[in-house]
Amino acid sequence: MEFSDLIRTANVQDVVLRQPFHPSARGTLCITGHHLLFSDQDSSSSQQVLLLLLRNIDAIEKSVENLMVTPGPSSGTLTIKCKDLCVLQLDIPGMEQCLNIAHSIEALSSLDEVADMFPFFHRPSNASLQDRWGLFSPQHHYDRMEALRDRWRVSDVNRDFTVCPSYPPSALVPKTVNDKMLLKAAKFRQAGRFPVLCYYHRKNGQVIMRSSQPLTGANRKRCQEDELLLQAVIDGSDKGYIIDTRSSQQAQQAWMTGGGFESKSGYPGWTRLHRQMERGKALQESLIKLVEACGDQTNNMDRWLSKLENSKWLSHVQTALSTAGLLVECVERDGHSVLVHGSEGTDCTLLISTLAQLIMDPSCRTIEGFLTLLEREWVQGGHPFQQRCARSAYSYGRLQQESPVFLLLLDCVWQLWHQFPQALGFSENLLVRLANEAYASNYGTFLCNSDQERCAMGVKEKTHCLFQALLKPGERELYSNLLYESTELAIWPSVHPQSLQLWEGFFLRWSQQGRHLEEAQEEMRTMIQEWGRVALR
Structure with missing residues (x-):
């Protein structure tokens, strides 16, 4: 064409x-x-x-x-x-x-054809297609963390993407679980998304795992290999927690379509916790209502507040942060490992695991650490960006698989940034940039729905990497938080309604109010830079 x-x-x-x-x-x-x-x-x-x-x-x-x-x-x-x-x-x-x-x-x-999109034609003058693509490698991560080597290993069972199309070629799994067991466990999980390690807590050795739902079905099927895999995670510990991002009723209903959840008899060391999170059409419609409220020109405060509340967007933010807080409590405070999943494990699962790591781990709060986290959990983790971000809040087309889960993540991160202005090494500008890039980009990072599709389309060979571009000196300076002070402590967000704010820097940035806010932030940045130069004299 x-x-x-x-x-x-x-x-x-x-x-x-x-x-x-x-x-x-x-x-x-x-x-x-x-x-x-x-x-x-x-x-x-x-x-x-x-x-x-x-x-x-x-x-x-x-x-x-x-x-x-x-x-x-x-x-x-x-x-x-x-x-x-x-x-x-x-x-x-x-x-x-x-x-x-x-x-x-x-x-x-x-x-619709990925190869026709602009990232395949974009050739920035300060980059080469031979440059390194991406920031994260499971093998490199494993090699750097000596504490992992006693009980964990890197498996290449998915090297040709036949086990799980939405997983990367390599994954971190318990050392006692061989690849034959992983193959059987994958068949027992929706879309082959068997439990994999996504976070190791250095302080106490506990981990966060993620997967999709088990395919127990109405017959209450079991899989010994899947049970042994999860048992290996908590070997020597008294128990672990499974955080299911569906309500108990939704999980029960999943039986009728072949899905389900982990039974107490099959997973005796695990306690299941249900935390319902909206996804799909409900989340997309919430965004549409929020944007409509933000575009209301009547200047009627009561009407504006009513529309904002009816959109339920901040309720979704609250639920995401509180569920992530629950996960952090299990790992950080109580010292237990956690498995997170919903149905597919490609949306809310990634949202919760990402927020929990950001709350707990100071290495995730630098610019490079945060971008590496996004690549590991979202890009390699199998979030279907092309489907979820096909349309935004204005499209008149019939909703298909669109859902602003990644935008919800960035809003939650902004809430953390707003509540802890010195704890994150990046600025609000980076979050806005990432939101824009997810929907329309010059770079190939958010193209396609999985690593398998990116490999098939030659994305890593024929396009440039957004994350690498953002880490170049000029860009890094633009997106740095000049107030940043590293802390080893967890940053526990408040989820009280009065503590959660509308992300004006994104949702109101094209209004006059947003313009004034942007000008004020730029003035503050200039002042901080000037103070820094004076302090160095």
Whole structure:
């Protein structure tokens, strides 16, 4: 397929652009295979005032005027709603040109073929395709942690992705469990996601494991290898905990479709705890309602608060943080290992395990540590980014598998950053950047739904890595928290309603209020940098 086949009108002159925080501009609009470009004709240098990745466009609203009025030419207005929540308006002369532009944008912004997406064409001047791709390797992690070697090993049982398509080729498992046992345990877990180690607590040697649900079904099937695997995790300990991100009723209902949960008889050393977390359609609809509330222009405080509450977004934030807190209590305070799973183990499971590690482990709170954590738990951990982030809050399409779980994670991390402004080594800007990149990116990090798909598409050979780009000196400085002071202590977030705030830096950043907040933060950053320079003299 040629991109030119989808472009009905490549450029239009005398277009008026309206965008947040900028005066209206008149100029030339151009469409390429991946971008919408606008150049201001009033500038002596034909200044480019817009370069919009088409993948970032979530919805287009068309309004055509003067169709029945013969004296004046027809014209049209396109309202472009982006996945990063920015809303732009284009006034285009000529009805036909307006509709052609709209059709071209709609076709190019919704390409399904991964190889046609911009990361495969992006070639930054300061990077090479031969550069290292990614930050985390299970083998490297194992080699660096001597404490793991007594009871754990690196298994390559999934090296060809046939055991579990959504797992990476290597995984950390108990040393007493061989690969034949892993193969049988994988068949007993949904989509082959057998229990793997994702965190080792240096203070007490306890671990966090994650998996998908066991396939017990209505017949209450058992798998000796899976039971032995989990027994090996708590060998020598009195018990472990299983945190199921479904309600007890949901777990019971899963029996009817072949799923289920771990029985007391099969896993005698494990205690099961249920913490229901919304996912899928319910979470996506919550985001839609929140964005609608944030766009309410009535300035009625009671109405705004009512809409915010009805969206239930902050309730999801509260549930995620409190469930992660429960996991930390089990590992940090009580000294017990934990297995986390829901149904598939690709969404809420990753959310909870990531937040728990961030709360407990100071090495996860630096920029590099946090990005490594995201790569291990989300990119290699099998979160289906392409499905979950296909559309954002404005799309009129019927919901399929979209769900803002990763955005919810970033909001929860922001709550930690807000409550502990000196404990995290990165700034709010990094969280906003990651949210944008998950939905539309120049880089290949969030492409596809699994490591298997990325390998099949040659993502690591043909695209650049976002995390490596963010760690380059200029970028690292931009996303550093200048107030950061490392602490070995756990950072326990408050989950009381009055302690949780709307993430204005993301959800309100295109409003005037958000603009003032951004200006204030930039001024504070400048002041801190100046104080630092004075202190060094």
